[in-house]
Amino acid sequence: MSVQAVVDKLKARFGDTVLETVEFRGETTVMVKKEEIVAVCTFLKGDLGFNFLTDLCGVDYMGQAPRFMMVYQLYNIGNHTRLRIKAPVEEADTTIDTVSDVWATANWMERECWDLMGITFNNHPDLRRILLPEEWEGHPLRKDYPVQGPDREPYQGRLQ
Numbered sequence: 001m002s003v004q005a006v007v008d009k010l011k012a013r014f015g016d017t018v019l020e021t022v023e024f025r026g027e028t029t030v031m032v033k034k035e036e037i038v039a040v041c042t043f044l045k046g047d048l049g050f051n052f053l054t055d056l057c058g059v060d061y062m063g064q065a066p067r068f069m070m071v072y073q074l075y076n077i078g079n080h081t082r083l084r085i086k087a088p089v090e091e092a093d094t095t096i097d098t099v100s101d102v103w104a105t106a107n108w109m110e111r112e113c114w115d116l117m118g119i120t121f122n123n124h125p126d127l128r129r130i131l132l133p134e135e136w137e138g139h140p141l142r143k144d145y146p147v148q149g150p151d152r153e154p155y156q157g158r159l160q
Contacts, residue, residue, distance in 0.1 A: 003028045003081055006048050013043060019088075027084060034070070034087040034096045041072065041085070041102045050074040050083060053103035056110065058089075058117035062143035067091035068119060072099070089119055098124040116141040 010030060011018050017040065020031040032040050044050040055073040066088035074083045089096055098121040100106040110121040111130040118139035121127055129136065138145055 001048065001079060001081070003083060006044075006081070006083060009048060010040065010043070014040060027082065029084040029086055031086045031088065034089055037070070037072075037085075037087050038097045038099060038102065041099045044074060044083070044085070045102055049076045049078050050081075052077055053099070053105050053109070056099075056106055056113060058113045058119045058141070060117065060141065060143045065090070068094060068117070070096055070113075070119065094118055095120045095122055097122045100124060115139070118142060 007018075007021050007028060007030060010032075011021075014032070014036060017033050017036040018030060019033060020029075022029045022031075052075040053072060054075050055071075057071050059069040059071060061067055061069065068089040068091065070087045070089055072085040072087075074085060075081070076083075087096060096119060098106065098110055100110060100121075101123075107125065108130060110124055111127060113119055114121060114124075114127055115129045115131050116139055128134070132140070
């Protein structure tokens with residue numbers, strides 16, 4: 001199945017949930033509403049064969065709305081097809097549902113994203129820090145995190 005056929009099936013099944021589709025340099029990106037991320041991912045895995053979540057990350061577009069974007073890199077092992085799914089996450093509500101029930105590998109990827117970006121994954125089975133110490137304050141991959149680290153203003157003395 002071609003990537004265009006996958007996009008057509010997504011649009012037919014989810015309608016207004018598909019916010020945007022972009023093809024650039026042979027890569028296809030589909031932006032969907034965050035409220036439907038689990039349903040979209042379940043459909044992509046179960047019905048369209050995207051059985052491998054190769055990566056998951058958050059992007060900080062500080063100063064824009066929405067501020068954050070969740071990015072899911074998917075791969076169909078059977079026909080060697082790649083697809084990128086994006087879901088916008090507002091700064092006022094930095095939550096999105098977990099896809100760890102769809103792909104088990106999402107468990108640790110979501111923990112890393114929460115640890116470094118501060119995006120909370122609803123219904124995650126074990127959402128806790130994975131790279132930083134438990135007492136760490138803040139999320140270092142956010143663009144408003146101090147470049148010099150937490151021992152500088154405004155974080156100085158907060159970890160002691």
